[in-house]
Amino acid sequence: MKNFYMIEVKNLVKTYGGKRVVDGISFWVKKGEVFGLIGPNGAGKTTIIKILTTLVKPDEGEVFINGSNLFKEPQEIKKIIGVVPQENNLDRDLTVYENLLIYGMLHKVRDLKRKIEEVLNLVELWDRRNSLTSTLSGGMQRRLVIARAFLPDPPILFLDEPTVGLDPQIRKFIWELIRRSKAKGKTIILTTHYIEEAENLCERVGIIHKGKLMAIGTPLELKEGLGRFVVEHINGDGKLIQWIFKTEEEAYKLVQEKRIPVSIRRVNLEDVFINLTGKRIE
């Protein structure tokens, strides 16, 4: 049973200043799966990623990654994970190439020069290899951080808000990289507060709010648990009123009955989040 899941998290607790920022979180991720943690800023997503990537020690709980106990064999786990943190933690006074060179040496990447060329071509930064990292745009730096995580070709990737603050074009580019990694059999945990990102990329998602895992399942399961169609109306006070229905017929029936200006759309993960927490994600 121990090796059945690539990542197994049991009853994780982390407290800062008396406040439980991670409050009894448990989940598992299968090999080759893209699992998303969604929730607003401050929900505890980044703390979970930091625990799983050896930067934070939890107060309670167990984590097994590829069968190794995270807290007893962290070195074994460091060999098989790639991390894209929320901030672009690159050495700004080193060139693009040097950043990857040092990382590759730290991770004992074989045939390093060829691998660097390969990942820089993948993120379309080969032409900028001799540029100082500080001269790159935010989007380019993000692509470099992703290239760095890909360099040792790790079987597990942790992506913490991989596309936050990026323009739509670069966001789509990064999504494509994630899809290609998934196709190569990588196991991926990503955190996001972009609903569209979670729905597009993740096979399963966990909804996090105030350190607790409120729900877990495929995006379809979570949405269908709520309903399929949302009828929305903005009343005279400017307040949004919503009705959720299992079928399109039920939604149209309400529209005919109410005779007020409404819009109809499909349920999304944000609706699930609002239903669980009473708040919007962003």
Next chain:
Amino acid sequence: MKVWDWYPVFLREMLLFKRRLFKLGYLLSAMMIPIIYLVVFGLGLGRNVQFSSQDYLSFLIPGLVAMSSMTNSYNWIANSVNLGRLYFKTFQVLLQAPISLVHLILGEVFSGMVKGLFAALLIILAGLLTAPNFFITLPLVIALILNCFLFASLGFTVGMLSKGHEETATYFNFFILPMAFFCGTFFPIEKIPTFLKPVVYLLPLTHTNILIRKEFFDLEALIAILVLLIYSVFCFLWGITLIKNYSE
């Protein structure tokens, strides 16, 4: 090749050092204080001071070598680790690498030593050009290496302990700076008031200054080596403990 696991950590710091070295302000700021002391105390006031055995400049240069190697080994690593850990988050990249924590510290400490030795070398060159009785001796070389290792290790520890860049400066002002003045850099330790002597003899730079001015290894020199080794091992092990218990 596990024995070389420290090398990428060291190489990273060296590449950053090389890049910063060519920025004029960076090199000047690192060398400014010892140069001022050399000019003011050595070439200025020191011209009229004569010790029984030697001229003041020949006395001062080894002290400046010890001081300069101390501040540079300490400062560069304390700042690099602290800023990398708290602001740039680049230190986390090292923490997440599959290398042992001892190698991580070794890479940082070795790079701190290079920076300390580089600064010391400039003072040594100045000494060879200006001080008539200043020579490079084996005790000087050993004192220099131990001093750099000790203060780079201390710099690493402080870089890990400090909760902000200002705190790193506080450690410098309350510990490193007083040592620079009271531990035999500018005047012989024998001249210090008796009540202060026990404190001064507890501080590591005192023993560097004793060793660095020896021409041969007598009992006092061997005791100085032992004290510096004890401090070095203590600071290094402290660093290991801090990094082992690291949690954000």
